[in-house]
Amino acid sequence: MKIIRRRKLLALAALIGCAAVVIGRTNATAQNNPSADEAAQIASDAYIYGYPLVTVEMTRRVLTNAAAPVGLHAPMGQFANAREYPTAAFKDVTAPNADTLYSSAFLDLSKEPYILSIPDAEGRYYMIPMLDGWTTVFQVPGKRTTGTKAQKYAITGPGWSGTLPDGVTEYKSPTNMVWIIGRIYCTGTPADYKAVHALQNKLALVPLRTCLRMHEVWWWDE
Numbered sequence: 001m002k003i004i005r006r007r008k009l010l011a012l013a014a015l016i017g018c019a020a021v022v023i024g025r026t027n028a029t030a031q032n033n034p035s036a037d038e039a040a041q042i043a044s045d046a047y048i049y050g051y052p053l054v055t056v057e058m059t060r061r062v063l064t065n066a067a068a069p070v071g072l073h074a075p076m077g078q079f080a081n082a083r084e085y086p087t088a089a090f091k092d093v094t095a096p097n098a099d100t101l102y103s104s105a106f107l108d109l110s111k112e113p114y115i116l117s118i119p120d121a122e123g124r125y126y127m128i129p130m131l132d133g134w135t136t137v138f139q140v141p142g143k144r145t146t147g148t149k150a151q152k153y154a155i156t157g158p159g160w161s162g163t164l165p166d167g168v169t170e171y172k173s174p175t176n177m178v179w180i181i182g183r184i185y186c187t188g189t190p191a192d193y194k195a196v197h198a199l200q201n202k203l204a205l206v207p208l209r210t211c212l213r214m215h216e217v218w219w220w221d222e
Contacts, residue, residue: 052134056179060106072104077114077207079105079180081200085188101196103128103182103203109157110176115168115211116155119202121148125185126199130155133175154208165212180205 034042063080066073074080082102090096107114118128118141127142141151154168157176164170182203186196 056131056133056135056177060177060179063104064106072102074105076106076108077205079103079182079200079203079205081197081203083197083200084193085186097183099185099188100126100183101186101193101200103180103184103200105180105182105205107155107178107180107205108176109155109160109173109178111207113154113156113160113162113164113208115204115206115208116153116180117202117204117206118151118153119199120150121184121199123148124196124199126183128180128182130171130173131179131181132173133177135179136174138173139171164208 063073064076066075066080068075069078069080072080072082080103082104084101085098086096086102096102116128121143123143125143126148127140127144129137130139132138139153141153152168154164154170155178156170156172158172158174160172184196184199186192
């Protein structure tokens with residue numbers, strides 16, 4: 001059943017890409033009677049075009065199929081925090097890191113932005129890549145790029161415009177679906193696991209409207 005489902009999804013990727021690629025073709029040959037080689041090239045372009053969208057959607061369905069955060073599975077808009085290094089049995093994504101603990105979340109920005117709150121990491125290495133629906137990393141707050149002090153970001157969709165609270169940096173995503181794949185360095189000792197868990201517990205994602213209603217009790221509470 002899993003193989004059949006995967007084939008259907010990959011076929012969908014080809015159809016999505018084919019529609020976009022064919023529409024984008026403007027030369028007369030492609031519009032009328034493409035040769036076998038041209039048809040094969042169109043099909044190849046279509047598959048490549050649609051594959052990332054379907055792959056991310058497949059991953060989203062697996063990782064958000066949960067009523068509450070458990071391991072690396074959590075509902076949309078919530079962080080799922082890995083509490084230990086992944087074992088060889090972990091197969092949700094390929095090639096996970098072996099020296100960081102993950103904090104993963106999927107966002108739907110079609111209705112409103114999300115506010116991401118990152119605590120003071122006190123010099124510890126971390127990075128929080130943000131991927132759009134094409135798996136393109138559009139922002140990466142972290143020690144190397146933004147430092148380790150407490151930070152707040154508004155993750156907004158491509159069509160959103162509005163006013164944000166003071167002290168917030170806007171990160172605009174090219175798509176309404178966003179995958180956050182945070183990584184925090186950990187030595188793997190019991191004491192360091194505990195320290196990283198404390199940082200993970202302070203990561204927060206709040207819809208903008210909810211954040212504004214909670215302004216006095218949450219906004220500047222680091």
